Amino acid sequence: MAVYTHLGAEQLAALIHEYDVGHLVSAKGIAEGVSNSNWLIETTGSGSGGERFILTMYERRIDLADLPFFLGLLDHLSAKGSPVPRTIHDRVGNASRLVDGKAVALIEFLPGMSIDHPTAAQAQAVGRALAGIHLASADFAATRKNDLRPNDWQQIFDQCGARLGDIDPALPDIVMNCLPRLISEWPEHLPRATIHADLFPDNVLMLGDEVTGLIDFYFACTDIAAYDLAVTHAAWSFRTVDGVYRPEIGAALIAGYQEVRNLSENEKLALPLLAQGAAMRFVATRAFDWINTPDDALVKRKDPMDFARRMNFYAEAGQSPFTPAAN
């Protein structure tokens, strides 16, 4: 949550000049993105009025070979009418450029706010938007392997080793009681799509009950569509303050999704397992980050136990959190 690189006014003006967006008027580094630096850019615009953009500099974690996939996906989805920011291409057509040896992209600015405590109507809209990108990506030709699948979680936990128990003495058992079954029973046969794979509330912009932007596609990949719904369910349906499950939110997400894309019986039956997997994925990366982030770093560490508890919830709750009618 920081701007990692200083870009001077002169450097930024020269960069913006490479695009047909008018002259640079303002640039504010924004406190978003864990692995990127981002600026909210204002220009005089190419037409009659000023325009705003997000300038993203890719600092780390992102493999630059994946950038054409990520940026191409934004263009594909926005062209299909999904609420996704398009990439602004430079005057010769490049979707990304290099500044000081780092890749940057200029991306459409979308209005809207990230919601802390969604209503059921908002969750339903998010479900619809998620299904929308699954359908809209059906003819997106590029593919990308998911780097965070069940075997990868296992490898991450192996790297954590004995220190996993330092986070919480119960954590190693919670993981080991669940992970082998997730690996062996993972429903590889289910329908695939280009999935967002990280659709937390801070990656969704809303105005009222309307989704105005799905953002931060840097985990997007080609994988099980219903797994994306499970990730979104695990990310949205629990109260931030105390982790209590909110049945009306989970039900609304599923209902909204099915308004746009029907889930098959097999997909529905797999949701409890997929949701345990979704929770496990965040337990794994958060445990790794917890162990590898210094205590006094200003980056706020996310407690892996939040998602360990969600995993236990899904293991016990069976089908009911995935039933469209609130219960």
Place this chain on the structure above:
Amino acid sequence: MAVYTHLGAEQLAALIHEYDVGHLVSAKGIAEGVSNSNWLIETTGSGSGGERFILTMYERRIDLADLPFFLGLLDHLSAKGSPVPRTIHDRVGNASRLVDGKAVALIEFLPGMSIDHPTAAQAQAVGRALAGIHLASADFAATRKNDLRPNDWQQIFDQCGARLGDIDPALPDIVMNCLPRLISEWPEHLPRATIHADLFPDNVLMLGDEVTGLIDFYFACTDIAAYDLAVTHAAWSFRTVDGVYRPEIGAALIAGYQEVRNLSENEKLALPLLAQGAAMRFVATRAFDWINTPDDALVKRKDPMDFARRMNFYAEAGQSPFTPAAN
């Protein structure tokens, strides 16, 4: 350089509703301000088009009793046509409000970029703008004592104690060779004004050669006008990359200032001493912060030696850096 407080969409929307600025459309935490949290806010506007604002939350360092002075000064200067953002008052006329027990203010957004490597024409414009606020504040009724005057620097160094030499073995001598004379010879009799007292390039927004905004008035106080010019001279006239003095910049600042407000002979003669004081003020606060900031904190510490070298430069250079013609 961070956002210290999370404000949820719902909280922000409720706050913005207290002002006559339309509905909240977007809010991005921006990576500016060391002691405040700041958001770039967009609303539907009170008239025909959208509007942008800076929302500032006062986190620490700032004495809330000073807030009416700071915000009143913005209103006074902007009403006089200075390039200073005005404060947006809420529907009942308050310039600041409380959110979660912390004071916040909604401030006009001004276009422009902070310059890393100014040209002489830009420095001249900054000199003019600085003189402009000295003149425009002549009938500003409120006053505020400067908390960072020569005796205060002495106290800060006393608090640093022996650890001052840990920063650089030469630093204690540099300070002690200069500070007693600054205290005893400080030209208290010179004309006073409401001064910015911290007009570094990152507190000036420019478009081309035009100053579009002077911002961050949270050190503003009632003190020697020529001291403010000396602070600005010390902050602008040295190359960032290697600290080398740029005579054309120093000369342009002085020339620009005098286009708008004449310096008396006494003020001119005092500038070398005032500039040493200005440099000493930043040596003092940066040394204190250096000692009191953990090595691995993400906040970038500023090396006090940069300004110790500028102080030595001013001690040796005499009148020449303050002559309006470049030499």
